[in-house]
Amino acid sequence: MMLTALGLMSGTSLDGVDVALIETDGRQIKAFGPSGYRPYTEGERSLLRQALTEAVHLPQRDARPGILRHAEQAVTIAHAEAVASFTAQHRISCQDIDIVGFHGQTVLHRPERRLTVQIGDAGALAKTIHIPVMHDFRAADVEAGGQGAPFVPVYHRALAQSLNREGPIVVVNIGGVSNITYIDGADTLIACDTGPGNALIDDFMYRHMHQAFDTEGRFAAQGKPDETWIAQALKLPFFSARPPKSLDRNDFAALKLGAVAPADGAATLTAFTAAAIARIVPLLPKRPKCWIVCGGGASNLTMLRMLRERLAPATVQAAESVGWASDAIEAQAFGFLAARGLKGLPLSYPATTGVPIPMTGGIIARP
Numbered sequence: 001m002m003l004t005a006l007g008l009m010s011g012t013s014l015d016g017v018d019v020a021l022i023e024t025d026g027r028q029i030k031a032f033g034p035s036g037y038r039p040y041t042e043g044e045r046s047l048l049r050q051a052l053t054e055a056v057h058l059p060q061r062d063a064r065p066g067i068l069r070h071a072e073q074a075v076t077i078a079h080a081e082a083v084a085s086f087t088a089q090h091r092i093s094c095q096d097i098d099i100v101g102f103h104g105q106t107v108l109h110r111p112e113r114r115l116t117v118q119i120g121d122a123g124a125l126a127k128t129i130h131i132p133v134m135h136d137f138r139a140a141d142v143e144a145g146g147q148g149a150p151f152v153p154v155y156h157r158a159l160a161q162s163l164n165r166e167g168p169i170v171v172v173n174i175g176g177v178s179n180i181t182y183i184d185g186a187d188t189l190i191a192c193d194t195g196p197g198n199a200l201i202d203d204f205m206y207r208h209m210h211q212a213f214d215t216e217g218r219f220a221a222q223g224k225p226d227e228t229w230i231a232q233a234l235k236l237p238f239f240s241a242r243p244p245k246s247l248d249r250n251d252f253a254a255l256k257l258g259a260v261a262p263a264d265g266a267a268t269l270t271a272f273t274a275a276a277i278a279r280i281v282p283l284l285p286k287r288p289k290c291w292i293v294c295g296g297g298a299s300n301l302t303m304l305r306m307l308r309e310r311l312a313p314a315t316v317q318a319a320e321s322v323g324w325a326s327d328a329i330e331a332q333a334f335g336f337l338a339a340r341g342l343k344g345l346p347l348s349y350p351a352t353t354g355v356p357i358p359m360t361g362g363i364i365a366r367p
């Protein structure tokens with residue numbers, strides 16, 4: 001049975017809420033609906049940054065001490081507003097949507113402690129929008145000993161099937177953190193986080209240039225990457241570890257560049273993200289033939305150039321150029337995952353999160 005699912009994603013970049021409608025049976029994509037975006041205000045973003053700092057001390061998944069309670073309310077309200085303006089704009093009634101896939105905002109990811117925390121009150125959201133809401137996608141996986149991330153690989157596979165290309169294909173998502181899905185035919189699905197995405201660049205731009213990000217990578221294009229610094233940073237054990245593996249947004253926040261010209265700093269961090277993605281190649285079964293880049297990093301032209309240099313002779317294409325809506329993919333994925341969760345289909349596998357057996361997941365909150 002086909003379902004109309006609405007996916008809601010608030011990623012590690014802390015930029016805002018992505019919304020996307022998808023028609024799917026959880027296996028195939030029947031049709032893409034419209035997508036939308038509700039940016040966080042400066043105040044909300046700063047609240048989320050504080051929540052990330054405080055979340056480091058969280059003992060368990062459902063604890064919400066201090067600022068985390070306020071941050072959770074803000075996340076829930078922002079998502080309710082995102083749904084209200086999306087449905088109003090596209091004249092969609094709540095009865096037309098079978099299920100909402102609500103990722104929430106990750107504030108802490110420590111799979112080695114069997115802990116991953118996404119804030120957002122699904123019960124309150126379901127009551128406000130009058131639609132059943134699936135949430136807590138990562139919890140069962142982490143409890144079973146999995147990495148709890150990445151979760152988009154099953155959706156990347158469904159997208160890649162529509163391309164009818166010879167593999168291996170890698171879909172790389174460059175959000176706050178970067179993650180890849182390696183697809184080779186119908187059966188081989190391997191995935192992991194590869195290292196930083198835009199988070200280090202964004203934090204650097206915020207500190208040095210008072211800008212949220214490096215638009216199209218224009219600032220990094222003026223600088224020169226410090227290859228010695230990059231080679232040193234790539235010696236961290238995470239990069240030589242085999243997949244599956246995952247990261248917390250702030251796992252590399254302690255890496256310091258030293259006194260560099262701002263443009264060189266931006267160039268070095270952009271090249272570091274590209275080099276960390278390329279570092280996965282020797283850890284994959286075969287050399288990928290083509291790479292498709294999605295997420296906000298696909299709009300960074302310097303990043304795309306650096307990826308092409310490091311991944312040649314494989315081809316590197318932005319997702320838009322193969323007809324995918326790059327910025328909507330993660331929201332679509334959580335709509336797709338909600339449909340899979342409703343049907344009891346696996347969301348994660350031993351080769352995507354390291355979970356012992358394929359696992360379904362997600363919990364439903366009803367209006």
Ligand SMILES: Nc1ncnc2c1ncn2[C@@H]1O[C@H](COP(=O)(O)OP(=O)(O)OP(=O)(O)O)[C@@H](O)[C@H]1O
Nearest residue numbers: 011012013175176177198213215216295296297299
């Ligand atoms: N025009 C642009 N030029 C350069 N970078 C951009 C542009 N637009 C967005 N970005 C980058 O993409 C980031 C947002 O990416 P995205 O929306 O994929 O993140 P996310 O949803 O938080 O991701 P994830 O959950 O995968 O970590 C921004 O913070 C910025 O660094």
Ligand SMILES: CC(=O)N[C@H]1[C@@H]2OC[C@@H](O2)[C@@H](O)[C@@H]1O[C@H](C)C(=O)O
Nearest residue numbers: 012106109149150151152175177179
């Ligand atoms: C714990 C968590 O929220 N991880 C995010 C983060 O952002 C990118 C990368 O790290 C990925 O592993 C994951 O998000 C995507 C949506 C995923 O689960 O596939």
